[in-house]
Amino acid sequence: xxxxxxxxxxxxxxxxxxxxGETPYFMGIINPSADGEEYIExxxxxxxxxxxxxxxxxAPVKMQSSNIIF
Amino acid sequence: xxxxxxLEDQPGFASIYAPQMQQAIDRGLEGHSGKGxxxxxxxxxxxxxxxxxxxxxxxxxKLPPTPPVDPKVVNPVVSGSDLHFDYLxxxxxxxxxxxxxxxxxxxxxxxxNGGGYFQPGEGQYGTVYTSKGLDTDVSTLFHEYGxxxxxxxxxDVHKDSNSMGTSKxxxxxxxxxxxxxxxxxxxxxxxxxxxxxxxxxxxxxxxxFNVNKGxxxxxxxxxxxxxxxxxxxxxxxxxxxxxxxxxxxxxxxxPVKLARLKDKLITVEKLYDSMINRVKAAKEIRKLVMDSxxxxxxxxxxxxxxxxxxxxxxxxxxxxxxxxxxxxxTGENFMLGGxxxxxxxxxxxSNGYPRNFSLDGGMFFRRAEIWAQFFQFMLHQxxxxxxxxxxxxxxxxxxFNELIKEAQQAKLDVAEAFKSPVFNPNLPILN
Numbered sequence: 001x002x003x004x005x006x007x008x009x010x011x012x013x014x015x016x017x018x019x020x021g022e023t024p025y026f027m028g029i030i031n032p033s034a035d036g037e038e039y040i041e042x043x044x045x046x047x048x049x050x051x052x053x054x055x056x057x058x059a060p061v062k063m064q065s066s067n068i069i070f
Numbered sequence: 071x072x073x074x075x076x077l078e079d080q081p082g083f084a085s086i087y088a089p090q091m092q093q094a095i096d097r098g099l100e101g102h103s104g105k106g107x108x109x110x111x112x113x114x115x116x117x118x119x120x121x122x123x124x125x126x127x128x129x130x131x132k133l134p135p136t137p138p139v140d141p142k143v144v145n146p147v148v149s150g151s152d153l154h155f156d157y158l159x160x161x162x163x164x165x166x167x168x169x170x171x172x173x174x175x176x177x178x179x180x181x182x183n184g185g186g187y188f189q190p191g192e193g194q195y196g197t198v199y200t201s202k203g204l205d206t207d208v209s210t211l212f213h214e215y216g217x218x219x220x221x222x223x224x225x226d227v228h229k230d231s232n233s234m235g236t237s238k239x240x241x242x243x244x245x246x247x248x249x250x251x252x253x254x255x256x257x258x259x260x261x262x263x264x265x266x267x268x269x270x271x272x273x274x275x276x277x278x279f280n281v282n283k284g285x286x287x288x289x290x291x292x293x294x295x296x297x298x299x300x301x302x303x304x305x306x307x308x309x310x311x312x313x314x315x316x317x318x319x320x321x322x323x324x325p326v327k328l329a330r331l332k333d334k335l336i337t338v339e340k341l342y343d344s345m346i347n348r349v350k351a352a353k354e355i356r357k358l359v360m361d362s363x364x365x366x367x368x369x370x371x372x373x374x375x376x377x378x379x380x381x382x383x384x385x386x387x388x389x390x391x392x393x394x395x396x397x398x399x400t401g402e403n404f405m406l407g408g409x410x411x412x413x414x415x416x417x418x419x420s421n422g423y424p425r426n427f428s429l430d431g432g433m434f435f436r437r438a439e440i441w442a443q444f445f446q447f448m449l450h451q452x453x454x455x456x457x458x459x460x461x462x463x464x465x466x467x468x469x470f471n472e473l474i475k476e477a478q479q480a481k482l483d484v485a486e487a488f489k490s491p492v493f494n495p496n497l498p499i500l501n
Binding site: 001002003006010013014022023025026027028029030031032033034035054056057059060063064066067068069070 | 184185186187188189190191206213217234296353356357360369375376378379380382383398401403404406407408409410411413419420421425426431435438439442
């Protein structure tokens with residue numbers, strides 16, 4: 001059912017959930033079957049640096065506005 | 071009086087194993103300057119602002135110089151922005167949709183590799199922010215320009231002063247298709263139950279969920295974290311069953327009360343089953359998509375591989391984010407794409423705050439995103455996704471085509487543009 005990339009992404013996502021108690025959050029369109037590599041890279045970095053992935057919190061203020069459309 | 075002691079002289083000091091403390095001591099001895107100067111208490115400088123998020127997509131090797139527009143290209147787009155974007159429209163777009171883009175005032179396109187978005191309030195018709203030099207360029211540009219034309223056609227054809235004024239005309243169609251697909255459900259019983267009974271239970275191991283009787287949907291949703299929608303559904307089912315069991319097991323059951331509780335349980339069970347069936351339907355759609363050309367397409371500049379996520383996003387919009395919510399609560403994964411928590415509803419986003427404060431707010435993003443995904447599919451020369459959409463959402467596809475045709479045939483009141491406050495009639499006309 002899943003592509004190899006997705007399986008690796010889900011594994012990384014589970015590790016993130018186990019470590020931080022929350023799933024990683026990517027802003028805009030989430031597309032794991034296509035962009036999984038980037039997500040895995042970001043999750044691995046988060047696990048190393050001990051900072052959960054939450055792009056909404058770290059985005060520039062203007063991108064957090066509800067007036068913009070992704 | 072403070073007494074100073076030498077730690078190293080204390081018994082057992084040598085046997086203390088504290089790697090973090092050792093590391094801190096070593097760093098302190100090394101000094102933040104890196105020159106071996108001990109500078110205890112010095113706070114290292116840090117940037118004033120947090121860096122922006124990283125964009126999606128991998129860089130393509132090196133962008134070749136953008137070639138001039140091929141004279142053989144039919145209806146070439148000249149956007150007035152970066153030539154790279156014209157190149158993408160003219161290489162991967164269909165001539166019919168290029169003609170549509172050319173017909174309307176061009177929206178400013180800004181290269182931005184922190185993720186694509188459309189800002190309707192920036193400039194007269196809004197501004198598109200999209201990637202450049204990544205393998206996501208085509209899909210992001212086509213999607214975001216879909217938002218832009220939703221806005222422009224709304225202003226120029228439908229005379230709508232609010233943003234995104236075209237997609238509002240196909241809401242009924244996508245809701246009907248969504249219901250036929252099992253994605254859009256009548257969940258009145260869910261919110262009525264909470265309003266009539268309130269809720270107070272341990273929603274997770276760490277958290278209680280408390281809502282008073284009489285709470286409206288918007289009051290409840292703003293308290294909901296990702297995953298809570300499904301957890302509450304399970305709790306409503308459990309309590310409804312419990313109530314029937316309790317009423318049945320009394321010495322002299324009240325037949326009227328019992329019948330009422332059983333009726334309620336039936337409606338709750340029906341909704342629960344619909345939600346389970348919705349997950350099954352989403353998995354089948356996933357299979358359909360992954361078995362098509364979209365599933366096997368590789369990362370290339372044409373960006374077809376990203377359209378599977380766009381179809382997943384349509385399901386996310388149709389279900390107001392409830393499939394993603396189910397994923398979080400159950401740990402099952404099946405969604406191909408989406409827009410994240412709180413984008414299509416009034417629930418909390420991942421920063422802990424809601425984005426929308428009304429059902430209309432959620433619907434605004436649902437219609438805008440479904441429109442942009444349909445536009446993206448129609449603009450692209452590869453018509454696999456359009457074919458899938460025709461199969462899955464025939465009414466929406468038909469209405470979308472009607473709206474596009476209307477926009478293609480509309481007579482534009484050019485004089486309107488000159489009424490714009492931006493236009494200054496006192497300025498000399500330069501030839």
